[in-house]
Amino acid sequence: MWKVLAGFSLALASAVALSAQLSPTETRWLAGAWPVVVYAKEARLPLDIVVQPQPMPDAAPLALAYIDGRCKLVLSMRENPEAQATLDRVDAELFNATLEMMAAHELGHCSRHVAGRWQQLPPGLPEDAAQRVPAGLRPERHADYRQMQATRREEAYADLAALAWARQRHAAQFARLRDWLVGERSRDLIPGSHHDTLAWLRLAADGHALQMQRSPFAADALWARGFLGGE
Numbered sequence: 001m002w003k004v005l006a007g008f009s010l011a012l013a014s015a016v017a018l019s020a021q022l023s024p025t026e027t028r029w030l031a032g033a034w035p036v037v038v039y040a041k042e043a044r045l046p047l048d049i050v051v052q053p054q055p056m057p058d059a060a061p062l063a064l065a066y067i068d069g070r071c072k073l074v075l076s077m078r079e080n081p082e083a084q085a086t087l088d089r090v091d092a093e094l095f096n097a098t099l100e101m102m103a104a105h106e107l108g109h110c111s112r113h114v115a116g117r118w119q120q121l122p123p124g125l126p127e128d129a130a131q132r133v134p135a136g137l138r139p140e141r142h143a144d145y146r147q148m149q150a151t152r153r154e155e156a157y158a159d160l161a162a163l164a165w166a167r168q169r170h171a172a173q174f175a176r177l178r179d180w181l182v183g184e185r186s187r188d189l190i191p192g193s194h195h196d197t198l199a200w201l202r203l204a205a206d207g208h209a210l211q212m213q214r215s216p217f218a219a220d221a222l223w224a225r226g227f228l229g230g231e
């Protein structure tokens with residue numbers, strides 16, 4: 001069962017007071033993500049912060065759920081070794097910026113849900129593109145493949161949102177932050193699978209296109225280009 005620790009009805013001081021209910025790892029992740037939470041409030045995105053109080057050894061440490069019209073930034077860190085392992089893979093100089101970038105990835109998902117565009121194709125692409133499957137794939141696997149590719153597209157969008165945040169908020173560290181994300185996406189990579197976003201990350205190599213976006217969460221143009229090159 002989820003436990004809502006903080007929503008936008010709480011001021012920062014209240015959120016800090018609630019940190020006594022959190023583990024040190026949860027507190028560290030939340031503190032690093034806080035600039036993104038503040039941005040979401042300013043942008044009037046319906047975001048709540050949620051902690052999973054039960055052990056979650058196999059869950060993603062940070063994730064996004066969308067329930068009843070609200071985004072839930074979910075921390076699943078109790079007895080979850082990946083929560084600390086992820087932090088251990090971050091250079092000390094990039095610590096806060098990397099945590100912000102991971103939270104910005106989840107807010108990218110939130111922005112898609114709120115806009116009513118979740119798992120829709122990039123603008124300008126034919127709808128039948130979502131129905132394509134590799135030649136020779138057994139018919140009983142078609143639905144699973146299409147769902148995997150829909151998930152992959154959303155992960156790519158969120159990665160571009162994360163990099164746009166990094167480019168706009170941490171420009172001097174952008175190249176290293178992008179390299180870290182490329183490294184994460186390259187770990188145990190299965191080409192074409194849910195988290196294979198490398199085609200999109202390559203397009204963001206210098207960050208220029210991301211810098212020109214009106215918002216960190218308006219990645220449609222670059223996202224469409226990656227779709228054409230990466231599907």
